[in-house]
Amino acid sequence: KQEVTQIPAALSVPEGENLVLNCSFTDSAIYNLQWFRQDPGKGLTSLLLIQSSQREQTSGRLNASLDKSSGRSTLYIAASQPGDSATYLCACGGSNYKLTFGKGTLLTVNP
């Protein structure tokens, strides 16, 4: 059974700092890996999707990497802003496209 772990559980940084969120998974036989953002009381917003054959994806200030062999992914956020404050969730895509999620990292960016 796939297990996804996210470290740290919470992170507080000053505005402008670059930061890295970590995700690890136990079963490397994944279809894809996605990073989501969740704001309080809201649904999830997809940030980046990395297919199993890819190593990384970039969107604006966000960069996500995938290393299947070591069971790791990282989400890099450059020049963080208060509006980046949210919970960030990592999810591995498996059979029937079902996603297995980590518990998330709660990010607070202080002005």
Next chain:
Amino acid sequence: GAGVSQSPRYKVAKRGQDVALRCDPISGHVSLFWYQQALGQGPEFLTYFQNEAQLDKSGLPSDRFFAERPEGSVSTLKIQRTQQEDSAVYLCASSISGGNTIYFGEGSWLTVV
């Protein structure tokens, strides 16, 4: 609409009551998923539809949970004889096809009292 729409947004049910949660996916999206999210946890997979076919229901916690998508668009998640442990946010998501970017609704918040 432009996104995945869920209703009701909030539901308070008395223990033992039946509830029905509705999901309107993005038009044209073949794949539809239901997830359950407890407070402070990541979402947990419940079930997956491809058009009207329910291809995976391995995540449904018990036979009190039932999902359908009869015409391949709108889906309903039904919970019979609700229990307190059913209290959670129920998230619906859709994608144009399996393996592509998935879009979530804002969820139906169920509280069983």
